[in-house]
Amino acid sequence: MNDNSNNHKSVLKVRDLYKRFNDNVAVDRVSFNINEGDFVALLGPNGAGKTTTIKMLTGLIKSMSGDIHYYGESFFDNMKKSKSVIGVVPQQSNLDRDLTAYENLMMHAILHGMPKSSRKEKIDAALEFAGILEQKNNEVRTFSGGMQRRLVIVRALLHEPKILFLDEPTVGLDPRIRHELWKLIIKINQLKKTSILMTTHYIEEADKLCDRVLIINSARIVAEDSPETLKNELGRYVLETFNEESIDKLFFATREEAVKSMKDSECACKIREVSLDDVFLDLTGRSIDA
Amino acid sequence: MLNGFKGVLYRELSLYKRKARKQILAASISPLLFLIAFGWSFGEEMSVGGLPYITFLIPGLITMSSLNQSYGISQELNISRFYFHVFDEYLIAPISPLEIVFGEALYGMFKGLLSTGLILIYSQLFSVKLTFSPIFFVAITLHTFIFSSLGIAMAMLIKEHRSQATLTTFVITPMIFLCGTFFPVERLPAVFNTAVHALPLTYSTKVIRASLTGGAYVPLHMMLLAGYAVMFFGLALYAVRRVEA
Numbered sequence: 023m024n025d026n027s028n029n030h031k032s033v034l035k036v037r038d039l040y041k042r043f044n045d046n047v048a049v050d051r052v053s054f055n056i057n058e059g060d061f062v063a064l065l066g067p068n069g070a071g072k073t074t075t076i077k078m079l080t081g082l083i084k085s086m087s088g089d090i091h092y093y094g095e096s097f098f099d100n101m102k103k104s105k106s107v108i109g110v111v112p113q114q115s116n117l118d119r120d121l122t123a124y125e126n127l128m129m130h131a132i133l134h135g136m137p138k139s140s141r142k143e144k145i146d147a148a149l150e151f152a153g154i155l156e157q158k159n160n161e162v163r164t165f166s167g168g169m170q171r172r173l174v175i176v177r178a179l180l181h182e183p184k185i186l187f188l189d190e191p192t193v194g195l196d197p198r199i200r201h202e203l204w205k206l207i208i209k210i211n212q213l214k215k216t217s218i219l220m221t222t223h224y225i226e227e228a229d230k231l232c233d234r235v236l237i238i239n240s241a242r243i244v245a246e247d248s249p250e251t252l253k254n255e256l257g258r259y260v261l262e263t264f265n266e267e268s269i270d271k272l273f274f275a276t277r278e279e280a281v282k283s284m285k286d287s288e289c290a291c292k293i294r295e296v297s298l299d300d301v302f303l304d305l306t307g308r309s310i311d312a
Numbered sequence: 313m314l315n316g317f318k319g320v321l322y323r324e325l326s327l328y329k330r331k332a333r334k335q336i337l338a339a340s341i342s343p344l345l346f347l348i349a350f351g352w353s354f355g356e357e358m359s360v361g362g363l364p365y366i367t368f369l370i371p372g373l374i375t376m377s378s379l380n381q382s383y384g385i386s387q388e389l390n391i392s393r394f395y396f397h398v399f400d401e402y403l404i405a406p407i408s409p410l411e412i413v414f415g416e417a418l419y420g421m422f423k424g425l426l427s428t429g430l431i432l433i434y435s436q437l438f439s440v441k442l443t444f445s446p447i448f449f450v451a452i453t454l455h456t457f458i459f460s461s462l463g464i465a466m467a468m469l470i471k472e473h474r475s476q477a478t479l480t481t482f483v484i485t486p487m488i489f490l491c492g493t494f495f496p497v498e499r500l501p502a503v504f505n506t507a508v509h510a511l512p513l514t515y516s517t518k519v520i521r522a523s524l525t526g527g528a529y530v531p532l533h534m535m536l537l538a539g540y541a542v543m544f545f546g547l548a549l550y551a552v553r554r555v556e557a
Binding site: 077080081082083084101102103104105106108110112114115116117118119120121125128129130132133134135 | 315316318319322323326327330392396397398400401402403404405406407408556
């Protein structure tokens with residue numbers, strides 16, 4: 023595993039985080055680090071423990087054991103201070119639908135103790151960043167799904183957190199809006215230098231956006247590295263042979279090798295680039311979407 | 313320091329502003345109906361404890377209506393917790409549970425005091441003579457604080473939205489009718505009489521009635537109210553501390 027120990031300062035350090043609901047282990051001794059500017063995906067199928075992990079890291083549910091440190095200080099001992107450096111975009115919108123966009127942001131600004139003198143200016147800037155400045159005095163219930171998502175994201179950024187948690191930020195959105203959100207998220211990571219931990223079960227999302235992927239399956243992290251390294255370890259290309267009941271996969275470092283092997287085969291087959299789903303399948307024996 | 317308190321109040325009052333007219337209208341209907349039904353029908357002819365019934369009734373309507381309004385925040389908290397997950401925004405923010413409870417309690421008191429004002433206006437319309445002593449203001453403050461805190465605690469302790477209605481049917485409604493709001497608790501059979509003396513509404517109704525009708529209040533009752541206030545606030549604080557998303 024890559025512990026990503028470059029020169030950047032550690033923002034979040036998680037050690038042996040554990041949570042059980044009755045007899046079900048939801049998160050099993052999960053450990054990882056996030057440094058300044060990192061963009062990390064927690065990739066896994068539904069029910070793998072992604073949301074539970076985020077909820078524990080943000081104080082929404084209590085872990086049973088393990089340590090969480092923000093900037094070297096224990097989360098449990100310095101909850102107020104730690105919470106001021108985090109921003110959260112929950113999977114389910116928790117905007118107040120009866121308040122306007124402006125009022126939702128103002129409530130957030132007050133709760134986070136932002137100085138009165140700069141609140142209004144920062145709220146307007148956030149609304150502009152999200153492209154909803156013109157609708158600032160409209161009630162959130164009148165907003166489309168995409169607008170609500172953008173509003174939740176800029177709300178999480180309003181108090182200028184050092185780390186942003188995005189829990190399945192694009193789930194349930196159509197592809198066009200998903201791409202718009204990706205652009206917004208990349209902008210946040212690059213322009214604002216905010217570290218991001220994003221949970222997702224979309225392979226493409228983790229592959230395109232993140233510099234590091236934590237693969238989680240059945241409550242445990244089974245691999246951690248950059249998407250490139252994870253894929254290269256398997257081989258860049260895959261030759262899929264379609265049999266009557268199954269698909270056989272062979273991995274190759276180069277396309278040429280794959281093509282050569284294909285020529286020897288008599289079955290129906292296809293060559294394509296390796297994806298993170300292949301990595302997941304190789305590690306867990308099942309596809310991420312299954 | 314008070315960011316949580318201010319944030320919670322900002323949200324509640326922004327929402328209230330939007331629905332104020334509807335809320336005030338809703339809060340004014342049922343006490344008016346009680347006044348018409350009981351006040352007009354028995355008001356003149358009947359007297360209770362030396363008071364014309366309508367004069368006896370007004371303080372009871374004040375405690376009933378303000379209880380409904382203050383405790384009623386539990387319904388709103390419930391919806392924001394279970395349906396809209398707005399409560400998560402409080403839990404994620406760098407604020408303490410104490411600030412959340414204080415903010416919500418103050419909002420509950422605001423609603424309770426508003427309905428008190430409405431009934432005082434009615435009392436003038438019905439030409440009921442009331443006397444105001446400082447004791448009234450202390451007692452109504454404690455009364456609305458007690459039931460706001462209880463509302464917060466219940467909204468946080470229940471596991472699902474439906475339990476809220478069950479609690480109202482089996483606890484709140486019987487309490488409203490049996491704790492001296494419409495008739496003196498002394499007329500209840502012994503068992504019920506003992507039972508209602510375990511409930512704060514019995515004491516707040518007695519103190520508030522005494523303070524508005526020129527009677528003498530029992531200082532022990534006021535102390536008991538202060539005790540209930542501390543207990544229910546503590547319960548609300550405990551409930552918010554253990555809540556998980």
